[in-house]
Each structure stands twice: as structure tokens, then as C-alpha cells.
Amino acid sequence: MLEVTDLVTGYGKARAVDGxxxxxxxxxxxAVIGPNGAGKTTLMRAICGDLPMWSGAITFDxxxxxxxxxxxxxxLGITLCPEGRRIxxxxxxxxxxxxxxxxxxxxxxxxxxxxxxxxxxxxxxxRFPILRExxxxxxxxxxxxxxxxLAIARALMSNPSLxxxxxxxxxxxxxxxxxxxxxxxxxxxxxxxxxxxxxxxxRALQFADRALxxxxxxxxxxxxxxxxxxSPRLSExxxxxxxxxxx
Amino acid sequence: xxxxxxxxxxxxxxxxxxxxxxxxxxxxxxxxxLVNFAYGDLIVWCGYLMALLAGWHVNAVVGxxxxxxxxxxxxxxxxxxxxxxxxxxxxxxxxxxxxxxSLVLQAAIRIIFGEGFRPVPxxxxxxxxxxxxxxxxxxxxLVSLGTAAVVVAGLYVLLQxxxxxxxxxxxxxxxxxAGLMGVRRERILTAAFALSGVIAGxxxxxxxxxxxxxxxxxxxxxxxxxxxxxxxxxxxxxxxxVIGGLLLGLFESALxxxxxxxxxxxxxxxxxxxxxxxxxxxxxxxxxxxxxxSR
Amino acid sequence: MIxxxxxxxxxxxxxxxxxxxxxxxxxxxxxxxxxxxxxxLSGGAxxxxxxxxxxxxxxxxxxxxLVGNTGIMSFGQMAFVAIGAYTAGIxxxxxxxxxxxxxxxxxxxxxxxxxxIPALLLAGLVAGVVALAIGPIFMRLTGxxxxxTSFAFLVIVNDFLxxxxxxxxxxxxxxxxxxxxxxxxxxxxxxxxVALAAIIKWSxxxxxxxxxxxxxxxxxxxxxxxxxxxxxxxxxSAFISGVAGALLAYQLTAFSPNSFYLNQTIPIVVMVxxxxxxxxAGAVVGATxxxxxxxxxRNVEDGxxxxxxxPSVNGIAELALGVGLILLLLxxxxxxxxxxxxxxxxxxxxxxxxxxxxxxxxxxASADSDAEAATEAAPxxxxxxx
Numbered sequence: 001m002l003e004v005t006d007l008v009t010g011y012g013k014a015r016a017v018d019g020x021x022x023x024x025x026x027x028x029x030x031a032v033i034g035p036n037g038a039g040k041t042t043l044m045r046a047i048c049g050d051l052p053m054w055s056g057a058i059t060f061d062x063x064x065x066x067x068x069x070x071x072x073x074x075x076l077g078i079t080l081c082p083e084g085r086r087i088x089x090x091x092x093x094x095x096x097x098x099x100x101x102x103x104x105x106x107x108x109x110x111x112x113x114x115x116x117x118x119x120x121x122x123x124x125x126x127r128f129p130i131l132r133e134x135x136x137x138x139x140x141x142x143x144x145x146x147x148x149x150l151a152i153a154r155a156l157m158s159n160p161s162l163x164x165x166x167x168x169x170x171x172x173x174x175x176x177x178x179x180x181x182x183x184x185x186x187x188x189x190x191x192x193x194x195x196x197x198x199x200x201x202x203r204a205l206q207f208a209d210r211a212l213x214x215x216x217x218x219x220x221x222x223x224x225x226x227x228x229x230x231s232p233r234l235s236e237x238x239x240x241x242x243x244x245x246x247x
Numbered sequence: 248x249x250x251x252x253x254x255x256x257x258x259x260x261x262x263x264x265x266x267x268x269x270x271x272x273x274x275x276x277x278x279x280x281l282v283n284f285a286y287g288d289l290i291v292w293c294g295y296l297m298a299l300l301a302g303w304h305v306n307a308v309v310g311x312x313x314x315x316x317x318x319x320x321x322x323x324x325x326x327x328x329x330x331x332x333x334x335x336x337x338x339x340x341x342x343x344x345x346x347x348x349s350l351v352l353q354a355a356i357r358i359i360f361g362e363g364f365r366p367v368p369x370x371x372x373x374x375x376x377x378x379x380x381x382x383x384x385x386x387x388x389l390v391s392l393g394t395a396a397v398v399v400a401g402l403y404v405l406l407q408x409x410x411x412x413x414x415x416x417x418x419x420x421x422x423x424x425a426g427l428m429g430v431r432r433e434r435i436l437t438a439a440f441a442l443s444g445v446i447a448g449x450x451x452x453x454x455x456x457x458x459x460x461x462x463x464x465x466x467x468x469x470x471x472x473x474x475x476x477x478x479x480x481x482x483x484x485x486x487x488x489v490i491g492g493l494l495l496g497l498f499e500s501a502l503x504x505x506x507x508x509x510x511x512x513x514x515x516x517x518x519x520x521x522x523x524x525x526x527x528x529x530x531x532x533x534x535x536x537x538x539x540x541s542r
Numbered sequence: 543m544i545x546x547x548x549x550x551x552x553x554x555x556x557x558x559x560x561x562x563x564x565x566x567x568x569x570x571x572x573x574x575x576x577x578x579x580x581x582x583l584s585g586g587a588x589x590x591x592x593x594x595x596x597x598x599x600x601x602x603x604x605x606x607x608l609v610g611n612t613g614i615m616s617f618g619q620m621a622f623v624a625i626g627a628y629t630a631g632i633x634x635x636x637x638x639x640x641x642x643x644x645x646x647x648x649x650x651x652x653x654x655x656x657x658x659i660p661a662l663l664l665a666g667l668v669a670g671v672v673a674l675a676i677g678p679i680f681m682r683l684t685g686x687x688x689x690x691t692s693f694a695f696l697v698i699v700n701d702f703l704x705x706x707x708x709x710x711x712x713x714x715x716x717x718x719x720x721x722x723x724x725x726x727x728x729x730x731x732x733x734x735x736v737a738l739a740a741i742i743k744w745s746x747x748x749x750x751x752x753x754x755x756x757x758x759x760x761x762x763x764x765x766x767x768x769x770x771x772x773x774x775x776x777x778x779s780a781f782i783s784g785v786a787g788a789l790l791a792y793q794l795t796a797f798s799p800n801s802f803y804l805n806q807t808i809p810i811v812v813m814v815x816x817x818x819x820x821x822x823a824g825a826v827v828g829a830t831x832x833x834x835x836x837x838x839x840r841n842v843e844d845g846x847x848x849x850x851x852x853p854s855v856n857g858i859a860e861l862a863l864g865v866g867l868i869l870l871l872l873x874x875x876x877x878x879x880x881x882x883x884x885x886x887x888x889x890x891x892x893x894x895x896x897x898x899x900x901x902x903x904x905x906x907a908s909a910d911s912d913a914e915a916a917t918e919a920a921p922x923x924x925x926x927x928x
Contacts, residue, residue, distance in 0.1 A: 071426050103428070282690065338685060349864070350808065351865060351868075478691065513702065515698075515701050516698045523694065
């Protein structure tokens with residue numbers, strides 16, 4: 001479904017992603033892990049069009065994404081749940097959800113939009129009752145865990161085919177993380193394709209089908225989640241090379 | 248008692264123009280941080296159109312539509328051509344660029360129409376005065392007040408209850424996230440410039456109906472006062488623009504009414520001075536949400 | 543061994559103060575010398591233009607002191623210029639004229655006059671004192687709020703001048719100022735202004751102000767008081783502007799409050815940006831370029847393009863300025879000079895003196911780095927984006 005080939009991009013003159021490739025099949029869960037600064041978020045931003053790529057290729061369902069801006073890619077079905085949630089704090093919870101439905105509205109005729117958005121809202125409230133409870137509250141008033149729920153719900157409002165989640169467990173209490181992942185399991189069961197970025201490897205690798213380990217903008221390891229999890233090189237990503245001297 | 252209502256009416260009608268100007272400017276500031284110095288020049292262009300139309304004896308409704316259309320076209324035009332590359336520039340750079348646009352617009356007027364005043368005839372009925380309960384109200388002031396109320400209400404409805412309004416608010420808060428959510432960003436900017444232009448056209452008609460003449464350099468004061476209004480009210484906030492505009496109108500009326508005679512010539516100076524005092528007390532303005540250092 | 547080099551200021555590294563001051567002052571003096579030679583050779587043909595250039599240069603340097611050190615773009619500079627102009631005017635106009643034209647002037651002013659140079663300095667001083675008085679108010683604001691409020695300041699002072707008719711003749715023309723803007727006075731003032739600007743820039747005051755500009759929070763934790771650090775560049779800028787006002791008074795000999803308003807502000811702002819808001823040398827360069835450009839435009843408006851005759855159209859100069867400003871902001875907002883300044887630097891020797899030259903890669907601007915690009919790209923702003 002998603003094919004990234006030798007992607008290179010960065011900020012100013014610094015390369016944050018230096019020749020990374022990955023392949024995500026429909027209906028699977030793909031994890032991207034690595035330490036801080038490895039380039040994971042940059043990779044996500046490049047895939048969803050928030051950041052232009054310098055070289056390489058990204059194709060989605062066979063079509064090239066080159067030159068398409070983020071709103072166009074959202075319309076195609078690629079939605080990002082950004083790092084740090086990035087809830088619009090001046091908008092209410094319900095408005096955040098409505099804004100998330102923009103790509104959905106763009107895919108359909110005017111006559112159907114209202115109904116589709118309403119249905120989407122109902123579904124979101126069913127899945128996350130707390131959001132219904134606080135629908136009129138400003139987005140910024142929610143707790144961290146609630147905001148993560150809102151961010152995911154918002155992303156789902158667009159009815160994506162590919163959902164990118166950038167560090168969904170960031171800053172959340174362990175119990176809340178369980179809830180979030182429980183929900184992600186439901187999504188997977190429903191057939192949604194997920195790409196998950198996490199700094200903490202364990203959780204993501206348990207959940208994913210395939211994984212990519214990044215370090216300093218490059219691919220350190222890739223393969224099935226099992227392969228990556230049991231690889232002796234995994235700790236290298238986070239700790240640096242183990243040499244005779246340090247043993 | 249009547250004196251109080253008279254003062255209140257005067258304050259509100261003075262404030263109504265400022266409120267509309269402030270709203271027109273705040274729209275652009277909210278979405279891209281642009282304090283459009285050329286806003287006053289949009290109004291001057293409308294004035295010249297009004298002078299021309301009067302000479303051609305054009306029907307009033309057509310005339311109004313034409314003026315609003317001109318302001319909108321000019322506003323969108325400058326948005327698409329000049330300000331497009333500056334989309335992510337810091338506010339000060341944008342202000343300077345808008346000064347450039349202002350120079351160009353003024354120069355164009357000079358080249359086409361030459362220096363000197365042109366008369367802009369005012370429909371006579373606007374000059375009449377109505378007296379209600381002892382309060383004297385000029386028809387123009389009433390129209391001004393009413394128009395401002397409509398503009399404020401209209402803008403409120405647009406921003407709070409329509410899709411495009413929602414998208415504009417989302418974009419104003421975080422344009423990157425708005426893009427990720429599928430919002431077409433160029434459309435938002437165009438819409439903001441267009442709305443801003445429409446308001447400019449409306450203000451122009453009220454303005455020139457009152458003043459009666461137009462010249463290339465226009466009057467700087469209303470533009471500056473609109474800027475001040477949004478700064479006191481709080482940069483970037485629509486509510487702030489309304490509050491700021493009303494406060495400014497209030498300041499001016501109060502000063503005009505209660506200042507000792509010897510100091511009356513300095514009314515404008517005092518108004519500005521009070522504003523500066525407000526800013527010392529509260530640099531982010533009355534309804535401001537951004538700390539001044541981050542914009 | 544001493545060498546003259548062009549160095550780019552990187553971040554906040556200090557340079558040997560004396561070396562910088564001397565170099566920049568020498569530059570100004572050199573300009574004056576060239577001007578004098580040109581004049582002698584051309585037989586006084588473009589005298590007025592040179593004087594205009596000199597006065598413009600002082601104005602631009604005055605604005606640069608504020609913008610370069612604090613990052614605040616003030617549109618209210620003309621307020622201080624006006625204060626300086628009227629002060630110098632009142633002090634130097636012959637008593638006979640004052641008696642008939644400004645009968646309500648307090649006798650101490652009406653019945654006495656002052657020589658040109660002391661009046662010039664006093665004009666600067668008055669402007670500086672006013673700036674000191676209102677400084678703490680303005681210096682709380684930054685960025686766009688400061689810019690807008692500075693407009694208000696301009697309007698207030700303009701309003702005041704219009705109404706203080708016993709001192710200023712209000713809206714009517716103030717005239718009778720002796721024509722004293724000759725080459726020595728103007729270029730001497732320019733040299734002084736440049737020296738002062740350089741001293742402020744490389745002094746502790748300037749350094750602190752620029753530290754605040756780069757990162758207010760970090761500066762505060764380092765013990766620098768944000769507001770007071772900005773005040774001295776603000777006062778210095780006002781002083782120089784006041785002096786420029788006096789020069790204008792001496793050049794124009796007759797003026798009104800309208801002579802110091804927005805129309806005069808914009809070209810100065812453009813000159814600062816054109817030359818490079820972070821560079822004192824840039825201020826002089828900007829003044830040179832734009833004065834020449836304006837002269838060219840004046841000719842074009844009159845109908846001459848070199849040897850050609852074209853229709854004379856009023857407004858072309860303004861149009862060109864507007865378009866030019868926009869293009870400048872698009873293409874090179876850091877200006878011609880960016881952050882470059884000339885300096886005299888002692889060559890490093892083994893076991894030589896310690897000091898600023900010990901900083902790595904400090905002297906010759908060679909390799910570019912991202913940090914530098916970031917430092918120079920937005921000379922007018924705090925670095926943070928919206």
C-alpha cells in the first residue's frame with residue numbers, strides 16, 4: 001500500500017532522513033522505532049506531506065505522492081496523528097473532530113457531507129464516551145490521555161486508509177497507554193493500516209507486524225517485528241555499539 | 248440622563264468605524280500575522296471609484312456592489328501576488344511589505360488621477376438628524392452603527408457556524424495542523440483577503456459619505472487608529488478587535504466631552520497616550536491571547 | 543601588525559571595541575573625504591545632493607542604532623527628528639525673526655540665539671532626554687506591537703507640534719533658520735554619529751541588548767534586565783536622530799510638522815533594510831544607494847532618463863520605491879551588508895594577547911553554517927517564529 005524508497009529530507013542543510021526505505025502492506029501494522037533525533041517524526045512528516053522530500057520516492061497504492069501537499073494526501077486517505085497531539089486548543093472538542101472530517105467531506109458530494117460528518121461524530125462519541133461528555137470544552141482543557149483520544153478520534157474522522165501515529169504513548173500514564181493500544185487493536189481488527197512511531201520499542205514491537213529501526217536518519221534494522229525484537233543489534237540503536245572494551 | 252445616552256451614542260458611532268477597520272485588519276493578522284498597512288489605501292481607491300461613479304450617475308445598488316467588488320478584488324489581488332511568497336514571514340516583515348504595497352497603490356492613484364482633492368458627493372438623506380428621546384443622532388451615524396453591528400454579527404456567524412469559518416480558525420491557530428487535517432490553505436488565505444476587502448469597501452462608503460472628498464495620500468489616522476485598536480484589544484483576536492475598536496471610540500468621545508477646553512486641540516494626542524498607558528499595564532491587550540514576545 | 547578586515551558578526555562574539563570604533567569612524571571620514579574631493583572636482587554641481595545624502599546618512603545611522611541592537615523597528619524616529627529640528631530652529635533663528643513670527647515664545651528663547659554647533663548638540667540632547675523619559679514605556683513591547691505603537695508615538699508628537707503654536711507656529715511654516723548645513727557640519731556630524739553607533743554596538747550595552755534580542759529568556763537568566771538593556775540604544779538612536787533633525791533644520795531653513803511624518807519615515811526605513819539592519823557600515827551604504835536611487839527617480843519624474851526624454855509623470859518615484867521595497871524583502875531582507883562591519887584586528891601571534899581574537903574561526907567569514915544563516919536571515923525580528 002505504502003512504498004517509500006530511499007527517502008532523503010531534512011531541515012535547512014541538515015539531513016534528518018538519509019536514504020530510508022520501507023514497505024507497508026494493506027491491513028498490517030508497521031512500527032518505526034529509534035532513539036530521539038533518529039528522524040522518525042521527520043519521516044512521518046515527509047510521508048504525509050508536511051515536509052517536502054529532497055530525493056527518493058513515495059507511492060501510495062501505486063501512485064506517486066511527489067508534489068502533493070498535505071491536504072491533498074489527506075484527501076487520498078493518508079492521515080497523521082501528529083507528535084504531541086497538536087490539538088487545536090482554541091477550538092472545542094467537537095470542532096476538532098469536525099475539522100478532522102475535512103478530507104472526508106472533500107471526497108464526497110456536497111449533499112452527502114453533512115450526513116457523513118454527523119455519522120462520523122456519532123461513531124467517535126461511541127468509541128470515546130469521554131469526548132461526548134466534553135464536546136463543548138475547548139480542546140486545550142482536556143488531560144493528556146483525553147487529548148490523545150481526541151487526536152486519534154480526529155484522525156479517524158477522515159476515514160483514512162492509512163493512519164500514521166507519531167508517538168501515541170508520549171507523556172501518558174501506563175494505564176492510559178494500555179487503553180490507547182487496546183483501541184489500536186480494534187482498529188487493526190477493522191482492517192485499518194497503521195504505521196506507528198514510538199521511542200519505546202517494546203510496546204510497538206509487540207503490536208506490530210513489521211518494523212524499522214532508525215538511527216541518525218538511517219535504517220539500522222528492518223524486518224518482521226519478531227526479527228527486530230530478537231535481534232542482537234537492537235540495543236545498538238539506543239545504546240551505541242558494544243565493543244570489547246566496554247564489556 | 249439624556250446627556251449620558253448622547254455620549255454613549257456618540258462613543259458607539261465613533262467606535263463603529265474603528266471596530267470595522269479593526270476587524271478587517273484582524274482577519275489578516277489572525278491567519279497570517281499581517282498587519283496590512285495598505286488597508287487605508289484600499290479605502291482610498293474606493294473613494295476614487297465613488298467619485299467616478301457619482302459622475303456617471305450610477306444606480307445606488309450597482310454603485311455599492313461595485314465599490315465592495317473593487318475593494319475585494321484589490322485585496323485578493325495583493326494577497327495572491329505580493330503576500331503569497333511571504334506566507335511564513337514574521338509579522339514585521341509582512342508589515343514592511345504592506346508598506347511597499349501601500350506605496351504602490353498610492354503611486355498608482357497619483358499617476359492615474361493626479362494630486363488634489365476630488366469631491367465624493369454624499370446622498371443627502373444621510374446628512375439628516377433624527378432626535379429620539381432628546382438624543383440627536385445623525386442618519387449617517389445610525390447607518391454606521393447598524394452596519395457595524397451587521398458586520399460583527401455576520402463575521403461571528405461565519406466564523407463560528409460555517410465550515411469555512413471553522414477552517415479559518417483552525418488555520419489561524421496552527422496552519423500546519425490545518426493542512427494535515429485536509430484544509431486547503433490557499434483557499435483560506437484567499438477567503439481572508441476577500442473578507443477583509445469586503446469590509447474595507449463597506450467602511451469606505453461610510454467614510455467618504457462623511458468626509459466628502461478624497462485625495463491620493465488619504466488620511467493616515469484611521470489606519471493607525473485601527474492598528475492601535477487591535478493592539479489594545481489584543482492582537483489576533485476577533486473579540487479583541489471589537490473591544491479595541493469600541494474602547495478607542497469611547498476614549499475619544501470621553502476625551503472630547505470631558506477634556507478641559509485648553510487641552511481640546513490635543514484630543515487625538517491624548518487618545519493615543521491613553522492607549523499607550525493601557526499597553527504598559529497589559530502588553531498583550533485587553534483580550535489578548537499571545538504574549539507579546541512570541542509574535 | 544594591524545590589518546583591516548571585513549568581518550561578519552557571528553552571533554554575539556565581541557570584537558575589540560577600539561578596533562571596531564576606529565575602523566567604522568575612519569570609514570565615515572573616508573566617505574566625507576571622497577565627497578569633498580568629488581565636490582572640488584565637479585565644481586559644486588551636486589552640492590545639494592551631497593548634503594541630502596549626508597543628512598540621510600545620519601538619519602539612517604540613528605535608526606540603525608535602534609534596530610540593529612534591539613531588533614525593534616520603530617516608525618517613530620521622525621518624532622525625535624522633529625523635536626531636534628524645532629529645538630535647533632528655535633535656538634538659532636535670529637531674534638528679529640522670532641520676535642515677529644513667534645511673539646509668544648518665552649523670552650529666554652526669543653531674545654537669544656545660540657551658535658550652530660552647540661544648538662545641534664542641544665537638539666540631540668533634548669531628543670535624548672525625551673527618549674529617556676518615555677523609554678521604559680516603549681521598551682516593554684517588541685515585534686509588531688512595538689512597531690504599531692511607534693506609529694502612534696509619531697502621531698502624538700506630530701499632533702503636539704501642530705498645536706504648540708507658541709513654540710512651533712503650529713501648522714504654519716517655521717522659517718528663518720540660518721542656512722548652516724555645509725559639508726563640514728554635515729559630514730562632521732555623520733562621523734560623530736557613526737562613532738557613537740559603533741561605540742554603542744560594541745559596548746557592553748549593545749552586547750546586552752543584542753543578547754536580549756536573540757533570546758530574551760536566556761538573557762534574563764544571565765542577569766540582563768530586558769527593559770533597561772534596550773533603553774540605551776533607544777536613547778542613542780534618539781540623540782542621533784535629534785542631531786539629524788537639527789541638520790535638516792539647517793538645510794531646509796523652513797519646515798512644518800508635515801516635514802517629519804510618514805512620507806519621510808519610509809525612505810529611511812528602506813535605507814536601513816537595504817544597507818543591512820545589523821551593520822553600521824550598512825547604514826551608510828543604504829543611505830548612499832537609496833539617495834542615488836531617489837535622485838535618479840527625481841530625474842525620471844521630471845522626464846529625463848539619461849540622455850532620453852520621457853513623459854514626466856508624478857508618482858513614478860513612489861511606485862519604484864514600493865516595488866523596490868517588496869523585492870528587497872523578498873530577495874535579500876538582510877540587506878546589502880548583512881552583518882558585516884570593517885574592523886581593525888591585531889594579527890594573532892604565538893603567545894600573543896588573549897582576548898576576542900582567541901575565539902575560533904572568529905575573523906575571516908568563510909564557512910557558512912546553519913546558525914549563521916538563521917542569525918542573518920531575519921535581522922528585524924526576535925528569532926522565534928509565530
